[in-house]
Amino acid sequence: MEPLDAGAGSASAHRPTRRAEMIGIAGYPDGDKSDQSSDNDTPMSIGLVSDGSERNLNSCPGEKTATPSLSADTPITNVYLTFDTAVPAVNMTSSSCVDQLPARPDLSRYGNPTKMRNARKNTMLFLSCVATCLTAYTAGAYSPPADLLAAEFGVSRTAVLTGITLFTVGFAIAPMILAPFSEVNGRYPVFVVSGIVFVIFQAVCGIVSNLGGMLFARFMCGVGGSVFSTMIGGVIADLWEKEERNTPMALYSGAVLIGTGLGPLDSSLMLHRWGHDGVVGITAKWRWVFWHQVIADAVLVIALTVMFHESRGSVLLSRKATKLNKWYTALEEKGVFGVWVRADAKPGEVAFDLRPLVPEDEEKTSSTPFFFNDQNRAYHGFRLQRIRWLVREDEQRASLVTMITVSLFRPFHLLFTEPAVFFFSLWVSFAWAVLYLTFGSIPLVFSRQYGFNQQESGYVFIAMIIGSILATAMGVYQERLLKYHKWQREATSDNPPSKFWSFMRRRFPVEAPESRLYFTCITSILLPAGLYLFGLSAAPDIHWIAPTIAISLATVGIYTIYLATFNYLADSYQTYASSALAAQSFCRNMLGGAFPLVVTPLFVNLGEKTAGGLLGAIATVLTLVPWALAIYGETIRGRSKFAVALQRTGS
Numbered sequence: 001m002e003p004l005d006a007g008a009g010s011a012s013a014h015r016p017t018r019r020a021e022m023i024g025i026a027g028y029p030d031g032d033k034s035d036q037s038s039d040n041d042t043p044m045s046i047g048l049v050s051d052g053s054e055r056n057l058n059s060c061p062g063e064k065t066a067t068p069s070l071s072a073d074t075p076i077t078n079v080y081l082t083f084d085t086a087v088p089a090v091n092m093t094s095s096s097c098v099d100q101l102p103a104r105p106d107l108s109r110y111g112n113p114t115k116m117r118n119a120r121k122n123t124m125l126f127l128s129c130v131a132t133c134l135t136a137y138t139a140g141a142y143s144p145p146a147d148l149l150a151a152e153f154g155v156s157r158t159a160v161l162t163g164i165t166l167f168t169v170g171f172a173i174a175p176m177i178l179a180p181f182s183e184v185n186g187r188y189p190v191f192v193v194s195g196i197v198f199v200i201f202q203a204v205c206g207i208v209s210n211l212g213g214m215l216f217a218r219f220m221c222g223v224g225g226s227v228f229s230t231m232i233g234g235v236i237a238d239l240w241e242k243e244e245r246n247t248p249m250a251l252y253s254g255a256v257l258i259g260t261g262l263g264p265l266d267s268s269l270m271l272h273r274w275g276h277d278g279v280v281g282i283t284a285k286w287r288w289v290f291w292h293q294v295i296a297d298a299v300l301v302i303a304l305t306v307m308f309h310e311s312r313g314s315v316l317l318s319r320k321a322t323k324l325n326k327w328y329t330a331l332e333e334k335g336v337f338g339v340w341v342r343a344d345a346k347p348g349e350v351a352f353d354l355r356p357l358v359p360e361d362e363e364k365t366s367s368t369p370f371f372f373n374d375q376n377r378a379y380h381g382f383r384l385q386r387i388r389w390l391v392r393e394d395e396q397r398a399s400l401v402t403m404i405t406v407s408l409f410r411p412f413h414l415l416f417t418e419p420a421v422f423f424f425s426l427w428v429s430f431a432w433a434v435l436y437l438t439f440g441s442i443p444l445v446f447s448r449q450y451g452f453n454q455q456e457s458g459y460v461f462i463a464m465i466i467g468s469i470l471a472t473a474m475g476v477y478q479e480r481l482l483k484y485h486k487w488q489r490e491a492t493s494d495n496p497p498s499k500f501w502s503f504m505r506r507r508f509p510v511e512a513p514e515s516r517l518y519f520t521c522i523t524s525i526l527l528p529a530g531l532y533l534f535g536l537s538a539a540p541d542i543h544w545i546a547p548t549i550a551i552s553l554a555t556v557g558i559y560t561i562y563l564a565t566f567n568y569l570a571d572s573y574q575t576y577a578s579s580a581l582a583a584q585s586f587c588r589n590m591l592g593g594a595f596p597l598v599v600t601p602l603f604v605n606l607g608e609k610t611a612g613g614l615l616g617a618i619a620t621v622l623t624l625v626p627w628a629l630a631i632y633g634e635t636i637r638g639r640s641k642f643a644v645a646l647q648r649t650g651s
Contacts, residue, residue, distance in 0.1 A: 535612010
């Protein structure tokens with residue numbers, strides 16, 4: 001906590017002078033225990049005066065002491081507010097009756113988000129994963145009714161599939177503009193407003209009668225749903241410390257791939273069964289592909305509105321500072337000026353004392369807290385001072401226009417100047433393109449080679465869901481392996497480590513950002529393996545279970561690449577992580593959206609074996625990316641001006 005130069009002018013016009021001692025006032029909770037302790041507690045109602053007698057501190061004071069008086073002309077000291085700052089006691093000596101003063105504001109909602117109760121964190125993570133799952137569901141559910149849409153709109157299937165491309169374009173561009181808004185206004189309002197947009201344009205998809213309207217609605221669906229994918233990583237970073245993020249991130253990544261498999265599965269079953277059973281007409285059944293999503297997404301938005309809480313720390317601090325400053329202003333209108341601070345603080349410093357004080361005749365080791373009322377605080381080394389709270393992030397934050405400009409241009413600057421960002425973006429983009437390729441390749445290949453109908457092709461997407469669940473379990477477990485005690489550099493043991501663990505500590509330290517890649521070097525091989533197996537086994541003389549297993553293997557590989565990309569870029573670029581992740585997100589969504597358009601030419605013109613071999617060869621080459629970084633990562637980071645700058649500043 002740092003005070004600013006005293007003055008009665010605007011708080012934001014001042015700059016810090018020096019760092020203050022940060023302690024707090026005894027008996028007044030600091031309000032930053034979040035859900036663990038309420039910040040709405042009132043000051044202690046019974047205190048001890050200097051003679052040891054009890055006095056009701058909430059009654060009207062009957063006596064005055066020679067306490068320094070403050071007024072509206074007294075200069076204001078501006079102090080930086082942090083989550084560790086204790087809220088000091090206000091001056092009550094100048095008030096005729098405490099009951100007539102404005103009530104102390106409830107600050108319980110503005111605690112440190114990393115110290116929220118686990119139940120609340122898990123609820124927010126669950127909602128985030130459901131939102132991500134439904135967003136991915138929307139991307140995949142669009143492909144099965146493509147033929148019906150083409151027939152009704154009088155266009156080609158490829159033209160209809162452009163709706164997937166435009167959905168991913170909105171997905172790629174919108175976060176670069178919406179992310180700065182979430183930093184200024186918080187995650188909650190951006191999530192709720194974007195969710196409403198998502199629901200509205202899902203409904204528009206269900207009522208349009210031409211291709212143009214459908215494509216526009218799909219683009220807007222991508223804009224609205226984008227925050228439920230690209231910003232969830234920010235929410236996880238808000239709620240968990242770096243060492244605790246792997247499991248939440250693994251669950252979130254699994255939700256993405258599960259939703260991607262569920263979308264085409266449900267959509268295929270719905271179209272096949274409803275049409276054959278005569279439940280709905282030809283036109284109505286494709287519209288229900290969108291209407292059932294409207295219902296599910298509307299329930300989600302309602303749940304987010306009611307159960308989701310703000311997680312952006314700087315926004316919570318700003319709101320807390322605003323609440324306190326308004327309270328101080330209201331108190332001053334009633335003639336109550338100043339808060340109690342240490343009188344022996346150095347010039348230019350503001351120190352609040354949280355240490356329990358005891359009467360002079362008691363032992364310093366006494367466990368009985370000694371609380372003071374306003375009449376004897378001055379006697380025991382406190383003085384009054386007018387203060388206002390500021391938040392450092394508010395002063396350091398650029399204008400919204402500047403933030404959007406940086407958000408739009410810095411990701412591309414990192415993409416073309418940072419080799420790690422470029423190759424990770426290329427790697428994860430290809431993996432994501434293969435994932436989106438399945439929307440069209442699975443129905444096409446299994447109908448060509450095995451004569452599957454729409455429903456039977458839809459069942460194949462269960463392989464993606466199974467692969468996603470297995471990959472999620474692996475993602476959670478790998479964090480435990482990295483914490484194995486023999487692998488830790490600071491680990492102590494009676495026996496010296498074996499040659500193997502000595503080698504692992506020296507060449508593959510778990511403390512380095514590259515530790516996120518060690519297991520990925522092995523598991524990412526499943527992507528090219530799955531692609532090769534799919535191409536070679538998709539033939540009438542080979543059982544259909546073989547290419548289905550290949551799809552599961554490829555899905556596990558895609559998952560590990562996605563999780564490793566997020567974790568590595570976040571750990572390596574820290575302050576610039578949002579820009580690095582935005583770069584890969586843009587590339588990933590743009591390439592992923594383009595691949596469904598090339599399904600037919602790729603598999604019909606080249607054939608399954610050649611197509612699978614081509615995709616597998618590209619994936620094999622890109623699998624070298626994590627190996628190169630795992631071995632030479634420290635050297636590569638040493639040549640990065642961003643990484644070097646972060647190392648110098650200790651960010």
